Amino acid sequence: MLAMAGKTHDGATLRSDVSAYLYDAFSAENSALAFLDRWTQRRVFDENMAKIALVLEADDPVEYCYQNLVREIDTEAETGIYLIGRNSNSAELDALTADPGISGLLHQEMATIAPMFFADELSHSYRDMDIVWVAVQARYDRAYIDATVSQMIMALLHEDGNAVADMSHALRSLLYAFHEDLARRLSGMPPILSERSMRELVMMVSDLADRAGDYGPRVEAICGRAGTS
Secondary structure, three states: OEEEOOEEEOHHHHHHHHHHHHHHHHHOOOOHHHHOOHHHHHHHHHHHHHHHHHHHHOOOHHHHHHHHHHHHHHHHHHHHOOOOOOOOOOHHHHHHHHOOOOOOOHHHHHHHHHHHHOHHHHHOOOOOOHHHHHHHHHHHHHHHHHHHHHHHHHHHHHOOHHHHHHHHHHHHHHHHHHHHHHHHHHOOOOOOOOHHHHHHHHHHHHHHHHHHOOHHHHHHHHHHHHOOO
8 A cells, every 4th residue: 555645545456447447448349459469568558557656656646647647648639639520439539529729620631631740651541541540540549548547547646536537628628729729730721729819828738848847758767667668
């Protein structure tokens, strides 16, 4: 048992819960992760277990976990923006359609976007940008898995799953809107946010980036602990 912030948390139970979650994710028919080879699945598993250990050992586990969550949802948003409104079967993505900074229509513009963001995948696609969409789904699924594990850890630390779900949705609202605007601007598409709204969004995302810190060292720490460097 691990004591944090005056509370006692069962790390063994958390690892068991995460193990069960990852097993289901690797087994789900509609998940791109189900098609990963055993070695890659093992890497995903080991890195998430390493992340749990590093969080529980941190001087401030809640802050350490929050930094992970920001990084992972930011990574998730890079490809998740193209899945909103595209029969995603995701409650998290569906909930974002009401956000004024998220159109839910970027999937319809992939022919314009792919040459900028998925040039290699596009060059290997045969029809309907099939390889592009496989890559988008796979990258999203991996980032979503990592973010969900961090949400599970945070729920244990906070002992309030609803508060963690609300916090995660707020992060997604900011980061998905930011990445949609970035994709639109770099692809020559018109923005959907006013300049004032975009400036405010950039300021909030910058604050998140400052709090989360440099992604590189955190990823290296997790991979080093997992032995996957």
